[in-house]
Amino acid sequence: MGNVTTIGVLALQGDVREHLSALTDCGVRAVAVRRPAELDAVDGLVLPGGESTTMSRLLETFDLLEPVRRRIADGMPAYGSCAGMILLARQVLDGRADQRQLGGLDVVVRRNAFGRQVDSFETDLSLVGLEGGPVHAVFIRAPWVESVGPDVEVLATVPRSLQQEPGAGAAEGRIVAVRQGMVLATAFHPELTGDGRVHRLFCDLVRGGDRSLNAATG
Template sequence: MSAARVGVLALQGGVAEHERMLAGLGAAPVPVRSAAHLVGLDALVIPGGESSVLDRLLDVAGLREPLLEVVGGGLPTLGTCAGLVLLAARVENPAPGQGSLGVLDVTVRRNAFGRQVDSVETWASWRVPGGPDRIRAAAIRAPEVLDVGPGVEVVSTMAVDGVDRVVGVRCGAVLAISLHPELTGDLTAHETLLAQVRSDAPALTR
């Protein structure tokens, strides 16, 4: 069986780190900088970075509509940190002019865990069948999921000041987390994405 071709949106953010993680799991990472790079992919990663910058760069690269087509069409997709914001239907505190792809029926708040100096590394719960009970969590100016729509499953929470905050959701072929697994080296989210490509773990029904 040939290696899964996994695109990594390569406009800004932790692109190389995600590519190394995917390659280490036997996948073939493909940097995505134009619509042509989306052709023939088995999955897609939208990495962390600055969500408002990524949103603007989608239009510069002509990628907004092509991404909506492939992600909305069921391409297994993992969004991390800013990737979660980009996928969300609603952003509570957008930057001026900021939009999103709107493919995931959730409301998020950007930078919910404070400034970069308030970054934390801890543990978060993980509730995807077949995976571990917890994952290593790095939250850097991370978004929080405030509410979820019908069919969206909460798959990860992180305790902050004694309160469990939602940092991971899944719906259909889309998995999105607030965290930076490329910084902790935790492979769980990427393994979950690749398992869906192999159909070892069926996608949730939208």
């Protein structure tokens, strides 16, 4: 794949352009992925926000479901935001019966979990290993993680301060960012805020630098 790190963004549906821009700002080659041949040419893959059931169906339509599964199983770094987190999960609650999973994360995710509380909202989160203080997180009808397997690291949970949002008390402590090996996922949308730290973290993971996600939050 050459000396230049190439990271793809699954470009079937969702906020593709924002992720491509954020990745380019990290100094990598960012490309849209719609075909298996394009997937073969990338060092890592971003699964963007959007509508998870639609994305699942399009993965099959474009003959990408099994190729993406294989690449992730073989160790390709992947990052999913919102709908991307849902696709990467082992199991989804409140999903459709025909929804397909990529299985890159040993987690159970509840789809549209925040829909019953606050629909769309913003809050500041402390994310393990992210230098520079809390990240401003944008949630848009977001999922949360109900449970994690033994190899999954929890990177962020909903803070107590979110109770200030109407009806959001049930969300306190819910898991909204995780990592398992080379797979990273957030329930929120860092590509929408102009804060490139989550993308830089992923780009470093793809490059092999891995700015230790186990480090104390700075």
